[in-house]
Amino acid sequence: MSKGLAAKNLTLSYGSSTIIRELNLIIPHGKITVLVGSNGCGKSTLLRSLARLLKPRKGCVLLNGKEIAKQSTREVAKQLSILPQSPSAPEGLTVLQLVKQGRYPYQTWTRQWSVEDEAKVNWALQVTQMSALAEHPVDSLSGGQRQRAWIAMTLAQDTDILLLDEPTTYLDLTHQIEILDLLYDLNVQQGRTIIMVLHDLNLACRYAHHIVAIQNQQVYAQGRPEDIVTEQMVEDVFHLKSLITTDPLFGTPLCIPQGKGKNNGKKSLTATGS
Incomplete structure (x- = not known):
């Protein structure tokens, strides 16, 4: 390969x-x-x-x-770029400052911040719908917004x-x-x-x-x-018994886990799925 x-x-x-x-x-x-x-x-x-x-x-x-x-x-x-589980940013770091970190692999003594770097950062903010929040501190965002900010950083890395x-x-x-x-x-x-x-x-x-x-x-x-x-x-x-059926919207496998639920396990999965 x-x-x-x-x-x-x-x-x-x-x-x-x-x-x-x-x-x-x-x-x-x-x-x-x-x-x-x-x-x-x-x-x-x-x-x-x-x-x-x-x-x-x-x-x-x-x-x-x-x-x-x-x-x-x-x-x-x-x-390649990686977004680890539950990443954290320094207090007060803005979305823009975070996303700019994605361009660090391209910075050298002879190549500092460039027009290309700026374009990649702006594109990453735009595609993740974070442009309007660029100057906001990362720690002030909602969970979904924070995740978008981190994804924008990985996208700015351009891998x-x-x-x-x-x-x-x-x-x-x-x-x-x-x-x-x-x-x-x-x-x-x-x-x-x-x-x-x-x-x-x-x-x-x-x-x-x-x-x-x-x-x-x-x-x-x-x-x-x-x-x-x-x-x-x-x-x-x-280690779970289940019923595998078809997702009615996407046609992909749909896993229905076996459990008691409201009926206290009295109805079988086969019966409820038929």
């Missing part, structure tokens, strides 16, 4: 605890890939390693055909690959859909490769071209949502 991200025999650990073991993975270029799995399965750890934020114990990550560990930080930062760790965490349903719609548009209109960790399996099915399910330190299954999201997969990966 010469373009995009891949993992080869990747083993990741924190101290003596192994999180991912001998994992092999190819991220489809120009598509939206979502990592799913139960809490603690290693999704975020894997994402950090793909971004060269965590050194493998064994194996390697390949970025555009080359080992990412052998590339310079500046070189990597021009090819072909975007990695996002739970970009919808702590957001209400409206803001979740707004953020995912924004990322979907970036993929469709600009061909950006987007890799996300999401907890909501139904949203993952709705937005992803490719899903990677992590279980027991390995890839349990990967492929189109329609091909891999089954009742057996949900039970094995999430």
Whole structure:
């Protein structure tokens, strides 16, 4: 594979605890890939390693055909950007100041702030609908606005690959859909490769071209949502019985988890789904 991200025999650990073991993975270029799995399965750890934020114990990550560990930080930062989970900004930092940080990989002693840098920052603010809030402190914004500001920073970095760790965490349903719609548009209109960790399996099915399910330190299954999201997969990966039906709006898999609810478990899933 010469373009995009891949993992080869990747083993990741924190101290003596192994999180991912001998994992092999190819991220489809120009598509939206979502990592799913139960809490603690290693999704975020894997994402950090793909971004060269965590050194493998064994194996390697390949970025555009080359080992990412052998590339310079500046070189990597021009090819991929990452939005970590729950990022924080210094008190009083404005949206504009935050977004400008996305251009730091392009600054050198011989190349200072340029017209191109200014254009990229303005474009990132515009596409995320944050231009009107450019002079507002980041810590004064709502959750959805803050997330848009951070996404604007990653966009200003102008990379072909975007990695996002739970970009919808702590957001209400409206803001979740707004953020995912924004990322979907970036993929469709600009061909950006987007890799996300999401907890909501139904949203993952709705937005992803490719899903990677992590279980027991390995890839349990990967492929189109329609091909891999089954009742057996949900039970094995999430330890949950469910009914898989079809989303009436999008035609993607829709997971209905088994639970007691108001009927105290008296009606079967099969009956309620028929």
